[in-house]
Amino acid sequence: MNPRAIHTAFPSTRDLFPCESLASLPTPVTPLDVAQFPGSLASLHLKRDDQTASPFGGNKLRKLEFILGEALQEKRRALITFGFAGSNHCVATARLGREVGLHTTSLLLPQAPTPYVAQNLTMGLEAGATLVHRQSTVGLAAALGKAWVSGLIRDKVPPKVIPAGGSSLLGMIGYVNAGLELAAQVAAGMLPCPDLIYVALGSGGTAAGLQAGLALANMEAEVVPVRVVAQRYMSAQKLRKTQAALASFLGARGLPLPADGGGLCDRVRGEFFGPGYGESTEGSRAAASLVHDQAGVHLDAAYTSKAFAALLEDAHGGALADRHVMFWHTYGGPEQASKMTEIEAAAGVDLAGIPRALRVYFEPR
Ligand SMILES: Cc1ncc(COP(=O)(O)O)c(C=O)c1O
Known part of the structure; x- marks a missing residue:
């Protein structure tokens, strides 16, 4: 490096x-x-x-270099982060987290269903992330508590919580x-x-x-x-x-x-x-x-x-x-x-593998 x-x-x-x-x-x-x-x-x-x-x-890679550097030093096993449904940060965290052996849970808020959202959701799923979609920040806070506790029970070490946008x-x-x-x-x-x-x-x-x-x-x-x-x-x-x-x-x-x-x-x-x-x-x-x-x-x-x-x-x-x-x-x-169109976003994606709450982003418009 x-x-x-x-x-x-x-x-x-x-x-x-x-x-x-x-x-x-x-x-x-x-x-x-x-x-x-x-x-x-x-x-x-x-x-x-x-x-x-x-x-x-x-830009997220620059932030994640230091965040994940610390997470690895702390011997974390998992990450929890936040964003809108199409968040670039959530995708980057899922991909790079996986690269260094950490599982990511992304807690997502609704946004307008433009085509890139489906693409980013697909990439997050491909990177093995757990995607949780809630309608409000209150719902997100409850989901955070749940994901944190289950990460702790699973890994015996708390997941690292990364704020929105890293x-x-x-x-x-x-x-x-x-x-x-x-x-x-x-x-x-x-x-x-x-x-x-x-x-x-x-x-x-x-x-x-x-x-x-x-x-x-x-x-x-x-x-x-x-x-x-x-x-x-x-x-x-x-x-x-x-x-x-x-x-x-x-x-x-x-x-x-x-x-x-x-x-x-x-x-x-x-x-x-x-x-x-x-x-x-x-x-x-x-x-x-x-x-x-x-x-x-x-x-x-x-x-x-x-x-x-x-x-x-x-x-x-x-x-x-x-x-x-x-x-x-x-x-x-x-x-x-x-270049991606809504139809291309939906094609090739098995909707059955998409969490129900996120399917709205894959519907052809
Ligand atoms: C492509 C892109 N540019 C800029 C930003 C903004 O960066 P920041 O959240 O640090 O203000 C983001 C954040 O998600 C992004 O995805």
Whole structure:
């Protein structure tokens, strides 16, 4: 495994934050031709976290490297995690958990039944995960208690509970590491220091960890978090709490951060969320097709195309003129996700093997 940037920059963190090598790091940076984009940008780069692994990468691998590193050190046998039905995080946890010998139970909430949901559910089942679907967070809490107790009885050791999106303190270390990794790439002359970095905002660990890593590297770059979940799940206020928790976690381990958190929470953008989680908007469809045409890169409907729509709108409005801009590409689902139709999702899947509550996501529409 390549040494992780955080371990190189702060050798004491090798023992504090053990890492299970799951991702292929550092991820590349790809320059885009600014002439093909509006707004007279000085430069535009993609940070390719879609390539943390093949064929299924994305941002979750960075978090899970540290979460699973700890789980293995603690001799856990199973994992419990949460998400919406089509959660990328739940799929990544099931797949990577299985890779290191840990069983995953995913506790899922309803979402609009778009085609990628069926694909992610299928991948979770293929990875051997137990999928539990409940209508509300109250139902989920009860399911958590049940899964935890039965895991304890079965394995004689409690399952490790991973919060939604993998945004535990250790999960965020994966993105602190990512910020330091980018700083090393800038220092090596691979790209100019970005002024602004656009990224999708779900559970907040990616944006908070990244801004913290940049601060530890003394980089001025400002992360622009673009909210893609409903406000009751994430807001500037919630992100502030997440940032504060991370700052005190790092501070207690000899890695102090500036008190203002880099102004991250003041830059949260909520206007690109659209009708609902996972549902595309006119702006997100335009963003996805522009990036596909110009760079051959696939943005997903739930996260990255909405975040790129924010970048494009700011570019159109002139706010990015002469700025060095980066888009942090966090979606690493297989390419065919974009091509899959509802009918293909249903075909080849034995509905009898799908928990009854989840079959709704496989019905042709
Ligand atoms: C593709 C993708 N991008 C971005 C995010 C958001 O990351 P975070 O939950 O750390 O805010 C997620 C979270 O599930 C994701 O799946």
